[in-house]
Amino acid sequence: MPIDEGAAGCRLQVLREPLGRADAEELARCFHALADRGRLRLLSFIAAQPGGEACVCHLTGPLGLAQPTVSHHLRVLTEAGLLARERRGTWAYYRLVPARIAALRDALALPAVTAGVTTRSRPRRASVR
C-alpha cells in the first residue's frame, strides 16, 4: 500500500536545495531499491522483454536466483514504485513505471552553477561555530 505514497515524494531534488530528514529518507528508500545487483538485473531484464513485461518464471532462470529471492526483490522494486504488478491468471506480470524512473533521474539534476564549472580556485573559509 505505501506504493504510490512515494510517487510524489520522489519528485525531489537532491542537489538544488538542502534536503530535510523526511525527504532524504524517502529518496534513500528509492535509491536503496537500485542498490542491489539482483534488482538492477531484474529491472534490466524486464525492460529488455519484447512487451516490456515479464513474469517471475521468466526471471528466476537468467538471474540464477531462487524463486523466493526473485519474488522478494520484485516486491522491493514494486514498493519503491519502480515496477507495477499485474496478475493475469496464474501469472504475475511486472513492468517498469517510467514516470518513477524519470523522477529518480530528475532527483539527481545538477544545480545550474555546478553544471558547467568543474573546480573553483579559492573558496573563502566559512564561519565555523
Next chain:
Amino acid sequence: MPIDEGAAGCRLQVLREPLGRADAEELARCFHALADRGRLRLLSFIAAQPGGEACVCHLTGPLGLAQPTVSHHLRVLTEAGLLARERRGTWAYYRLVPARIAALRDALALPAVTAGVTTRSRPRRASVR
C-alpha cells in the same frame, strides 16, 4: 584507490540492455552510496554551499550526526566517485563530481519505446516455457 575505477564502470545503461553480473555489481555500488538518508543530505548540503564545497565541521551540525559518522559517509561518497576531497591546511573540503552524478543519471535513461508510453492496455500474454 578504487575511486576512479568505477568512473568508467558507471557509464552503463540499466534499461537499454540486459545487465551482466559484473556491470550490475558495479552500478549497485554506485547507487548504494545514494541509498542512505545521511549521505543524501550530505550531498545536498555540500551542493547548497556558496562555493559548492564544504568541510566536515560545516556538516556535523546541520545533519545531527557525530563527526566520525560524517567522516565515514563522506568516505563512502568519495569512494563512489560522487565527491572529491581536497585538503587545505587543517581542513578537508569536499565538493561534487558533476560528471559522476551525470553518469548515474544516464544509467537510468529509459528505453526509447517505454519513454513516451505510460501503460499499454492489453499486453499480450507472453509465451511461457
Next chain:
DNA sequence: CCGATGCATCGAAGTCTGTCAATATCCACG
C-alpha cells in the same frame, strides 16, 4: 471437487551497515 502450477510469505542463517565513543593522525602555529 482434486491435483498441479505459479507466486507469495515465513523462518532462519550469515553478512553487511549505520552509528558512536575512544583513539590515532595530520597540520598549523608558537
Next chain:
DNA sequence: CGTGGATATTGACAGACTTCGATGCATCGG
C-alpha cells in the same frame, strides 16, 4: 618540539539486508 584543533581510523554493537528451503495461497485444467 609541543600544543591544540580538525579530520580519519578503530572497535563494538544493534539493526537491517540477502538468500534460500519449506510452506501457504490462489488459480487453472480436468
